[in-house]
Amino acid sequence: MLGPRLKELRGKRSQEEIAEKIGISRARLSHYENERSQPDHELLTKLADFYEVGIDYLLGRTDKKEPTESKIIKHKDDDKEIEEMLNDPELKMWHKELKGTPEEIREEALNFLRYLKDQERGRKPGDKQK
């Protein structure tokens, strides 16, 4: 998925032009565009910076270019889960309770919940007593 995106973003400019601006050889850029190899994280970031898109877009995880608005490509299940959340009054209560609560405490509470569930299950997978 990265390949086509890179090609699309380059438009009609030459590989050489982009490669030079980014500081890599043109063969290397060609490899990326043809998916013969994968850029490491540093270069991935550089490419995203250069083309001004989100990495999620580069990797085809979203169709939105903006980094801050990338959305995961999931299917119908997604809507279902969201609807479920919106229709759950108790979750709203949790949300109110959690909002503005220190990370430390949220984590501890989550841990406790998981502990309770493990107990319930009768099994003892993660006996994380605190």
Added chain:
Amino acid sequence: MLGPRLKELRGKRSQEEIAEKIGISRARLSHYENERSQPDHELLTKLADFYEVGIDYLLGRTDKKEPTESKIIKHKDDDKEIEEMLNDPELKMWHKELKGTPEEIREEALNFLRYLKDQERGRKPGDKQK
């Protein structure tokens, strides 16, 4: 930057638990968390899916988690609260954790959370029972 993010998202769960769910060895996950190696694009996507954040966040290109914001955000009736809920990846985690859990346990966990908050606050009962 990936390392700290992965650790943060894992919370207090064990590497083994996550590694298994994602389908990799725990040494491998450890390497990622300690930045001894970089996951390839496929696994990067898998991690982002699993933790429900953007890849840009994983790689530290942004501080926004970029949750899986839904396409139905334009739901008629409401306010900021709902958008806030939908854009809170941690709340989704709570939702997953709470869904299908017996009322008894949910209540106990909620009480525990409130207890922790009261403790933290030093002195302020905030006794909002439902």
Added chain:
DNA sequence: TAACTAAGAAATTCTTAGCCC
């Protein structure tokens, strides 16, 4: 000129096993 690729050297990853707390 522009893009692509073969080939091998160079670098990285990944697994296993063991170590430490």
Added chain:
DNA sequence: GGGCTAAGAATTTCTTAGTTA
């Protein structure tokens, strides 16, 4: 249990040089 790491095999990347259109 939970996490980290050494070592080397396995895999991937990257450069150069050459090919194709």
